[in-house]
Amino acid sequence: MGAGGVTRANIxxxxxxxxxxxxxxxxxxTLPGGGILAFGGWTANDIAMAIGxxxxxxxxxxxxxxxxxxxxLREREHYARMxxxxxxxxxx
Numbered sequence: 001m002g003a004g005g006v007t008r009a010n011i012x013x014x015x016x017x018x019x020x021x022x023x024x025x026x027x028x029x030t031l032p033g034g035g036i037l038a039f040g041g042w043t044a045n046d047i048a049m050a051i052g053x054x055x056x057x058x059x060x061x062x063x064x065x066x067x068x069x070x071x072x073l074r075e076r077e078h079y080a081r082m083x084x085x086x087x088x089x090x091x092x
Contacts, residue, residue, distance in 0.1 A: 042050075
């Protein structure tokens with residue numbers, strides 16, 4: 001028996017092989033993901049900047065939409081007032 005009760009039979013068991021392969025899969029997924037984020041990708045500041053940019057563009061689009069609606073409403077009101085004004089002048 002080896003040190004700490006570990007024998008060759010324990011190391012070669014199917015459970016140990018499954019644990020080793022799952023560990024390899026976790027490392028294979030974790031290390032590249034961490035590397036992309038830390039060295040070649042997005043940091044927390046980059047993510048916050050991107051979210052801020054998206055929020056700014058959405059805010060600009062919403063602002064433009066409602067300003068455009070307000071302009072169209074005021075334009076209709078203007079033409080309605082002008083039509084009433086010209087009817088009043090024609091009656092006089």
